[in-house]
Amino acid sequence: MSAVPQNDHHTGPIAYFCAEFGLESYLPWYAGGLGVLAGDTLKQAADDQVPMVGIGLLYRGEAAIQVLTQEGEQQEADQPFDPVAAGLEHVYVDDMPLFIKVHLTEIDVWVRCWKKTLSDKVSLYLLDTDTDQNQISERSITHVLYAGTEETVIKQQLILGIGGVKLLHALDIHPTMYHVQEGRPAFLHWQLIRSYMDDHGLHFDEAREQAKQKTVYTNHTLVAAGNQGYDSHLLKRYATYYAQKMGISVETLLDPGKENDPDRFYVTRFALNTSRRASGVSQLHTDLSAKTWPGYTWVNITNGVHLPTWQDATTASLVNDPAGLWRRHIENKRTLANFVHDRTGFGYNPDQLVITWARRLAGYKRFGALFDDITRLVALVKQLDRPIQILMSGKAHRYDSAGKQQLQSIIQLFQTELAGHALFIPNYDLDVARHLAQGSDLWLNTPEAGREACGTSGMKAISNGVLQCTTIDGWTTEVDWAGIGWTLSDQNVSQDIYRVLETEVVPMFYNRNEHGIPEEWVKRMQASMKLSEKFSAKRMLAEYQEKLYGST
Numbered sequence: 001m002s003a004v005p006q007n008d009h010h011t012g013p014i015a016y017f018c019a020e021f022g023l024e025s026y027l028p029w030y031a032g033g034l035g036v037l038a039g040d041t042l043k044q045a046a047d048d049q050v051p052m053v054g055i056g057l058l059y060r061g062e063a064a065i066q067v068l069t070q071e072g073e074q075q076e077a078d079q080p081f082d083p084v085a086a087g088l089e090h091v092y093v094d095d096m097p098l099f100i101k102v103h104l105t106e107i108d109v110w111v112r113c114w115k116k117t118l119s120d121k122v123s124l125y126l127l128d129t130d131t132d133q134n135q136i137s138e139r140s141i142t143h144v145l146y147a148g149t150e151e152t153v154i155k156q157q158l159i160l161g162i163g164g165v166k167l168l169h170a171l172d173i174h175p176t177m178y179h180v181q182e183g184r185p186a187f188l189h190w191q192l193i194r195s196y197m198d199d200h201g202l203h204f205d206e207a208r209e210q211a212k213q214k215t216v217y218t219n220h221t222l223v224a225a226g227n228q229g230y231d232s233h234l235l236k237r238y239a240t241y242y243a244q245k246m247g248i249s250v251e252t253l254l255d256p257g258k259e260n261d262p263d264r265f266y267v268t269r270f271a272l273n274t275s276r277r278a279s280g281v282s283q284l285h286t287d288l289s290a291k292t293w294p295g296y297t298w299v300n301i302t303n304g305v306h307l308p309t310w311q312d313a314t315t316a317s318l319v320n321d322p323a324g325l326w327r328r329h330i331e332n333k334r335t336l337a338n339f340v341h342d343r344t345g346f347g348y349n350p351d352q353l354v355i356t357w358a359r360r361l362a363g364y365k366r367f368g369a370l371f372d373d374i375t376r377l378v379a380l381v382k383q384l385d386r387p388i389q390i391l392m393s394g395k396a397h398r399y400d401s402a403g404k405q406q407l408q409s410i411i412q413l414f415q416t417e418l419a420g421h422a423l424f425i426p427n428y429d430l431d432v433a434r435h436l437a438q439g440s441d442l443w444l445n446t447p448e449a450g451r452e453a454c455g456t457s458g459m460k461a462i463s464n465g466v467l468q469c470t471t472i473d474g475w476t477t478e479v480d481w482a483g484i485g486w487t488l489s490d491q492n493v494s495q496d497i498y499r500v501l502e503t504e505v506v507p508m509f510y511n512r513n514e515h516g517i518p519e520e521w522v523k524r525m526q527a528s529m530k531l532s533e534k535f536s537a538k539r540m541l542a543e544y545q546e547k548l549y550g551s552t
Contacts, residue, residue: 014175018034019056020056021042023116029057029145033455034181034226041306041537043308043309046118050545053123053168054125060144065078074404083114088115098112109159112128157267164185165191182227186217194246204248215275218278219278219280223453233263236250268293279298282454282477284474286298288450302540304538310438310463314328320526322522329465348420353505355469356391356444358394359445365452370446377418377498383506386510392410393426395428437457438466450473462529467486468528470487508521
C-alpha cells in the first residue's frame, strides 16, 4: 500500500473541468456565458502565472452557426472544424500519440487528446472520440455541444469526467484540486476513487473521501437546463462496470446523485455530495443556491471578465480625461457601425444613441421586453432631433422553438415598423460581443429577478464606459447604480424601459456642452469604468485561490 501524496497541494496545477470553453470565435467549443467565463478564467490564469489545466471536449462545429432566413427564421449550419488547421497539438507520450480508453457499458471508447497552449503554466486539453479505433456510432459522441439524446449526453459527461482524469494521470499531472463547472464533469469522481484504490491501496470509503477532498464545485445557474436529472436505470448500465471495479454495489455508487425520486439521478446533487466546497457566481445566486441545496459549504465568488480581452486599451487609458474618453468612444462607435455593416449589409448613423441587447436568447432573459409597446417604441426611436439605433444579437438553443418564434417576430418588427432604427446581428460570437461591448452607448439587461445567476455581458460593457439599464439580478445586485446607470422594475420591465429612456437616458445623451460632449453621460462612463475592476477575472481568480482552492 503506497501513501497518498501530500505535497502535490503546493506543486500541481488546478484542473478546471468544463463542458465548454470560449477562447476565440473560430473555435466552436462554447454555447454561451459558461464557456466564455471558462475561457476568460484560463486567459487570466495565463496572465497571472497561476498553474491551471483546462479539460473539455473537442466539438466539431455541428450546428454551431446561426443562420437567419429572409423571414427571420433561425436555422443552424455547421462550422467545419479542423483541429490541426486551427493550431491544436496532438498530445504525445513517449513519442506516441496519446489515446485514452473509457469504458461505456460493454465497449471501450478510445479518446484522442488535443492541446491548446495558453502559456507555460496554462494549457487546455480537449478529448475527441472521432478516431479510427471507434465504431461509427461512438465516433460522433463529442461532435455536438449540448445536443442529442439523454444517453448521448451521459456518454459525453463520462468521457469528460473519467477520460479527463485518465488524461491527466497519463501525462503525470497531479492537480492540487479538481474544479467542476456545473455538474456535467462530475463523473470524474468515479475515476478519482479508482485511482486512490488502485494506486494507493485505499478501501472504497477512504478513497471516496480523498476524492471529495480534492474536488470543488461551482454552480452556474438555478435554471433546470443546467441542473439535469437522468434516468437512473439508464445510468446504471454505465455505472455497473465502475461499481464492480470498486467492489461496491451500483446503488452505492449512484447514491450521491439521488433525491426524492428513486428513478432519477441529479448531477447537481451528485456534484455537491462529491465536493468539499461549492461556490455560487454572485452573492444573490449563492444565497439562493444555499437555500435550494442546504447543508453544504457554500462560498460566494462573483464572476468576472478578462479585461484584456473585452476592454479597449485606449479607452481604459483615457478614463480620467473626459474629452479624450468621449472622442475615443465616438471612434469605437464608428468601428462598431462598420463591423455591423460588414456582418449584415446594413448601415446606421453611429452618432445616434445606440442601445444594445445581446446575450443568449433564453426566455427568462426577456429579450422581447423592449418591444411590448411597439407604438411607443417607434415614437421614441424616430424622434428627428434625438434618434435611437437598436442593436440586438443572440442565439436561441437549436431545440427552443418558442425562443425561435419570438426572435422571428422581433426581426419582422425590425423589417417593418422599426426599419432604419433596428438591426439584428446574426451568429452572436465573441467577435460580435467584443464590438458591441466597446461601441454601444447603453446596455439593456432584462432578466427575471432570481433567474440570472450572474450575467457577464454587462461587465464587459461597463469596462468600456457603456452604461447599464438593468433589472436587479445576478451581479447587478452588488452595485449601487445611482449616478452610474439605471435600474428597471422587475414586475413592470417594459413600461419602465420606456419611462427611463424618455425621461432620463435620451435627454442625458443628447444634452451637449459647447464642445459637443454630453458631460453628465461621460461622468457616468467614467464611473462605470472604475467599477469594472471589481468585476474582473483577476479578482475572481484571486478569490478562487483564497476561498475555494485554499485549505481553510
